[in-house]
Amino acid sequence: MKRTFRPGWYSSGSPVFLRRLAGGGAVASEVHQHRVMHELDTAAQDYAIFLNDLFSYQKEIEYEGEMHNMVQVVETFLGVDRNRAAAVVAELMKARMEEFELLVEHDLPAMFDELALDAATRAVLVDHVAGLKDWLSGILEWHRRCARYTEAELQRSRVPTTPSGLPLAPVGLGTSAARVFAGSGR
Template sequence: MPTDSAGAAPAPVTVLERSLADLWDRTVAGMTGAARAEFRATMADMLESWVWEVENRSHHRVPDPVDYAEMRRRTFGSQLTMYMCRLGHGGRGVPEEIYRSGTVRSLENAAADIGCLINDIFSYQKEVEFEGDMHNHLVVTRTFFDIGYPEALHICHSLMKQRVEEFQHIVANLLPRLCEDRGLDAEGRAGLDAYADELRDWLAGVLNWHRRVRRYGEDELRRQGGGALAATVLSSGFGMAAARIGLPV
């Protein structure tokens, strides 16, 4: 992923590498060097977070809640999604320093946490009970507090509600104050409001997708083969740390 037009990338060898090189070239065509560098950094950050998950699995290590919450934003691809959203609208007249402000970062973190919690709650049965993964807010909460599933679900649900309320508070109170303090013009204010609206749309889409998709339904999971037998068979495979450390399901 070279960050300048003259940058040299390793010569692709496989079909996959050639495809990725072509995709990168077409994606960043017309972008400035600075925009390419930020895009590349955002992509690399997500890929490195996936390596972090692999390392945890290899060491049978369940992360603590603080580390997990921070890394989950990256493994979920939240930062990449939000960057591409801003990129697609050319900034909308919003200065880059506004996007880098603590207020907007807090808004984005709240949105990311909501999306991650939605995913982890809906995917728990599939990814934990059937596949034995440990990268899930409920597993992390259960392990840290040594509690059962109902208690962990209640904590995660309460956290999600708090993050929704924080998101709403930032939009209603802090974004207008930020615009006023930074002297943002009408175009910039409209652009920032549009960005907040798109974050809302993204969260609505995340929730709607999880409600409608078949992959997390118990009937679909058992149709593919699962339950206690699958847990026994899969517990010796890659990524089965949750099963090996004896987490109750």
């Protein structure tokens, strides 16, 4: 039995979805719903999510109290420390990238033949895959260079709180200038 997947598994604002739009509608939706395309897109999406969770762990867990981070989930589920959990997430990232590469090398050409796709459609799909590769390398580089997750930035943006957890400074939309002024010693 041939499996097909509905395209609604990701939001219309996701980079994977936007990559599909770049094809200008030149590819039938049935092709995008094919198992190979679904697996390519989900492998890329998973890699990106795991990457973000590795870089954002400290910010989300220690500074924001967020509990929806893959490293935290692995820590809790496997009962391991933060370093081992991060290593597991990195291993999952590697596995998803290896799957992506295998799909591109073997399954995508087989899908082209199976569906008897014309040269123009094949070119659009090859461009889609190239765009996913560019996106993945781009987000990796962004996370490496971005100050957002550095200790200095996390400390700078932290709002002091009372022992009960209430903020000592104004918080919310439009209050960042008050925090900068309060931290300047004036």
